[in-house]
Amino acid sequence: MELKEKVCKACRVGKLRRHEVVQKFEREGLEVRIEGIPAMVCEKCSQAYFPPGMGDKLSVAADHLFTLSEAKHAGEYRAVV
């Protein structure tokens, strides 16, 4: 599903550009990064907007990464989408 909104809702002036972003998740001292997440990013304030459902997918992915990361206390991963 395509995002139709092209102007940032946060600052109301910035235009949104398709961009890959990095999200970090922290839990109980562990940190994991997911790179290559497709999003629309404001060119003014850098507010990122994710496609519908992406937040849920990311939190599920982060849960799995935390499980994987427990052994080595750090993790860096790239989303393949």
Ligand SMILES: [Zn+2]
């Ligand atoms: Zn903005």
